[in-house]
Amino acid sequence: MSAPKLPNGPQTHPWVQTYQWLTNPLEYMEACAKRYGDIFTLRIGPVFTPQVFISNPQAIQQIFTTDPKQLDSGEPAGIKSPLLGKQSLLALEGKPHQRQRKLLTPPLHGERMLAYGQLTREITEQVISQWLVGESFSVLPSMQAISLEVILKAVFGLVDGPRFEKLREVLLKILNPKQPFVRAMMLVFPSLQRDLGSWSPWGKFLRLREQMDELIYAEIRYASGGLRLHKQQPDPSRTDILSLMMAARDEEGQPMTDVELRDELITLLVAGHETTATTLAWALYWIHHLPQVREKLLQEIDSLGENPDPNAILRLPYLSAVCSETLRLYPVAMLALNRLVKSPLEIMGYQLNPGTVVIPCIYLTHHREDLYPQSKQFKPERFLERQFTSSEYLPFGGGNRRCIGMAFALFEMKVVLATVLSRWQMELADSKPVQPARKGVLLVPGGGVQMMVTGKREQNQAGRETSLV
């Protein structure tokens, strides 16, 4: 008997499945996993082709190690965006994807990345200095302000001034549309993409994108000292990621084109800004929801003394465990990217035909009771007591698509958290547990995490809190 072609799944109409997925993604996935196990098929819009959700670590391992010629993400797997562009790492596949990843990897890792520690701390200090003692506020917008500024300065190489302000203003408009639902529908259904003038939603989007592109291309020209020839002679005094990308060469000695530079800059911004900010808001929630976690974390951070070296912050074991557990419990990306089957592939006894979409399900894998007992509880100790493989713990996905900003995001998160916790004594403004909510493709804390600053922290040598305002 030949292997069955598709795993089981709900038999409801695809529109019903789409509705359930959009309105209640966690409950829907959990109900499907309970009924069908760790591999099931959904048909959700706008494509309605079979999408196989997988939360079995062995199968995920297989996906991450299968040759991209047989199984890959990118535009054919449905990842396309009029904002990111065709040269975006997310849209590319095969050889061009591999080439672009090679060029982008060094600037986001190692020594180069560590150089952004001080910058991240300064930006955090500046943003949180505006918090007022005794006033309740939503912490998410502050985290968004920090992560946007870190990207604009570390990645785009901007400094404070009119160019920085202008780009930030346009980006904020394009990233936070006034009518997010209308924007999402337009991106999903190309038939709605009609330019009916500057007042129509699509027309507005196109004009904003044009403004943004002009500013980004101006930055690319500026980084090259106004000379296109610069790509052969990068300015050695600049250490931002744009300059490093401009200096990079592929195996044939070719630099990235201006369009490639533009598409990658905007991709790093879109993929890195909201994800990091949201995870920081979740982390601040858990740290203040559980007093024993905060206590233990403060002891560890205080042991480094005042203004610690960002590299020492990076290595703190309990802080690392808190970040890992934050990304496990409500991973900001519920799913890894779609992978499209290109030639017949057998997974867990199913024979998948070309055209099937396979999705490693991060959320369900992170809630397997065999791996994470009492999975709904926040317990950083899990990560001190045992090591998880890259297919058991996968907040950044894996294989040839693993998040290229992983090291950057983790470093930024640790420096921001250590800075916030050492400066302010805070508490949650609302004792009700925060619930996860869907925002586009992300899982965010509903309500943005309301907090209140209760005083300033100062530490003595022994690392105790000595004074509160």
Ligand code: HEM
């Ligand atoms: C907490 C923060 C972040 C999380 C949880 C996260 C998560 C992810 C996930 C799940 C993927 C898909 C991986 C897969 O399908 O195997 C991904 C891809 C990607 N991420 Fe991140 N990310 C974060 C921050 C960042 C940052 C800071 C940057 C850039 C500075 C970034 C850039 C990218 C890019 C370019 C890709 C596409 C990689 C490719 O297609 O080859 N991410 N990320």
